[in-house]
Amino acid sequence: MRSATKQDDLTTRARIRDAALDLFPEQGFNRSTVRVIAEKAGVSPGLVLHHFGSKEGLREACDRYVVTRFRELKDDSLQGGMFDPGFMSRSIGESRVLMRYLAWALTTDSPEASTLFDEMVAEAVQVTQRSIELGHVKGSADLESRTAIQLSMQLGLAVLHEHVQRVTGIDLFDEAGLRRAMPILLEIFSGTFEPDLLQSLGETIDRTA
Amino acid sequence: MRSATKQDDLTTRARIRDAALDLFPEQGFNRSTVRVIAEKAGVSPGLVLHHFGSKEGLREACDRYVVTRFRELKDDSLQGGMFDPGFMSRSIGESRVLMRYLAWALTTDSPEASTLFDEMVAEAVQVTQRSIELGHVKGSADLESRTAIQLSMQLGLAVLHEHVQRVTGIDLFDEAGLRRAMPILLEIFSGTFEPDLLQSLGETIDRTA
DNA sequence: GGTTCTGTTGAACGGGCGTTTAGCATACTG
DNA sequence: CAGTATGCTAAACGCCCGTTCAACAGAACC
Numbered sequence: 001m002r003s004a005t006k007q008d009d010l011t012t013r014a015r016i017r018d019a020a021l022d023l024f025p026e027q028g029f030n031r032s033t034v035r036v037i038a039e040k041a042g043v044s045p046g047l048v049l050h051h052f053g054s055k056e057g058l059r060e061a062c063d064r065y066v067v068t069r070f071r072e073l074k075d076d077s078l079q080g081g082m083f084d085p086g087f088m089s090r091s092i093g094e095s096r097v098l099m100r101y102l103a104w105a106l107t108t109d110s111p112e113a114s115t116l117f118d119e120m121v122a123e124a125v126q127v128t129q130r131s132i133e134l135g136h137v138k139g140s141a142d143l144e145s146r147t148a149i150q151l152s153m154q155l156g157l158a159v160l161h162e163h164v165q166r167v168t169g170i171d172l173f174d175e176a177g178l179r180r181a182m183p184i185l186l187e188i189f190s191g192t193f194e195p196d197l198l199q200s201l202g203e204t205i206d207r208t209a
Numbered sequence: 210m211r212s213a214t215k216q217d218d219l220t221t222r223a224r225i226r227d228a229a230l231d232l233f234p235e236q237g238f239n240r241s242t243v244r245v246i247a248e249k250a251g252v253s254p255g256l257v258l259h260h261f262g263s264k265e266g267l268r269e270a271c272d273r274y275v276v277t278r279f280r281e282l283k284d285d286s287l288q289g290g291m292f293d294p295g296f297m298s299r300s301i302g303e304s305r306v307l308m309r310y311l312a313w314a315l316t317t318d319s320p321e322a323s324t325l326f327d328e329m330v331a332e333a334v335q336v337t338q339r340s341i342e343l344g345h346v347k348g349s350a351d352l353e354s355r356t357a358i359q360l361s362m363q364l365g366l367a368v369l370h371e372h373v374q375r376v377t378g379i380d381l382f383d384e385a386g387l388r389r390a391m392p393i394l395l396e397i398f399s400g401t402f403e404p405d406l407l408q409s410l411g412e413t414i415d416r417t418a
Numbered sequence: 419g420g421t422t423c424t425g426t427t428g429a430a431c432g433g434g435c436g437t438t439t440a441g442c443a444t445a446c447t448g
Numbered sequence: 449c450a451g452t453a454t455g456c457t458a459a460a461c462g463c464c465c466g467t468t469c470a471a472c473a474g475a476a477c478c
Contacts, residue, residue: 035436044457106372118376136403137403145377153363153397155369160361180354185358196344242464244464252426252427254428
């Protein structure tokens with residue numbers, strides 16, 4: 001088993017994995033048959049199983065690869081980890097396939113993807129904590145939950161990116177689309193409620209709590 | 210073909226549909242075999258096909274049913290449609306299955322679910338427009354996109370609810386969990402950035418625009 | 419009361435899938 | 449150069465799935 005990084009990647013094994021990386025999110029797991037994957041990679045069906053043991057093994061290899069790449073991309077973001085402003089665009093720069101696969105994996109029961117999700121939350125909490133201390137971000141009574149939910153919303157956006165694109169025309173997985181989305185996201189996370197509504201909403205919640 | 214509403218629902222046909230409504234999001238489409246669905250509904254496999262023509266037909270019937278129920282629930286929300294504060298809790302009250310199914314359907318290529326998504330966006334835009342006029346919500350240069358993205362984030366939260374629950378312990382699909390989430394969502398949509406960071410972020414975006 | 423219609427079953431069928439296996443080049447190894 | 453891994457193919461296997469079909473009980477209809 002080789003290291004799952006981008007260096008040694010002209011091997012047939014890597015070509016098969018890349019084909020699966022494309023097909024699983026696009027067609028789903030079951031419609032991506034071993035035969036179709038093999039054809040896309042330009043090899044025989046038998047070779048897929050020779051390299052990965054089983055179709056499930058191929059899926060696990062894809063999960064591991066994507067998760068590892070994300071961790072590497074994070075380590076390259078010296079400043080803010082996965083919340084470095086450059087992180088997302090660099091991930092997309094390498095390939096939208098990566099982000100697309102992660103979004104898909106989060107909707108299947110992938111242990112690898114779940115672990116990465118947990119790591120992202122933990123890291124986001126740390127970064128947010130630091131930002132609060134620096135006076136950049138507002139504090140919270142339940143910072144862990146708030147951060148987890150905020151991150152889930154952003155990842156949820158990635159999961160539903162096809163719907164977003166259909167309705168708004170914005171493709172969140174390429175740079176141009178991301179540039180269009182950025183000010184909108186900023187607007188949303190800056191708060192869209194007017195202060196007086198905010199107050200009455202707060203009172204409503206206090207009453208029902 | 211009967212009306213797909215809750216009235217006439219003790220029929221065998223409805224029991225099969227309900228079984229599928231449970232199984233599709235829980236196990237995925239392919240692992241929910243006709244035999245398993247039939248067993249859960251307490252009927253023979255043949256009857257499933259007798260009633261729905263094919264397994265795909267059953268899926269379409271489920272899609273239609275859920276979408277129709279959502280529209281009915283919306284019509285019952287006289288005040289704010291799908292953004293009436295009571296809408297979500299009433300949907301959950303009827304059955305978490307409905308919301309779970311919709312979240313799942315949005316991640317498959319379901320035309321019905323996509324159409325509902327589009328309707329929800331359109332309605333959200335209208336409601337937001339009204340709220341802006343009333344001075345409750347801030348305006349936007351691109352209201353359609355902002356609303357679509359904001360709605361996608363909330364639905365994305367539903368799609369990723371299992372991850373949210375694992376990390377925060379909050380089950381977004383029951384009332385208690387929703388009560389816990391409410392103030393956090395309010396906090397997020399009120400804005401989590403401190404004003405001075407906001408200004409510098411705005412400048413950064415202006416520069417790169 | 420005979421006939422047709424409806425809801426239902428259980429067995430059987432055909433196909434497509436993941437997987438196995440045998441074989442074959444090519445490239446290392448001693 | 450013999451021997452043996454390695455990367456790979458083609459064909460076949462067997463299972464499980466969606467689907468079909470023949471049959472049947474009971475209700476409905478005339």
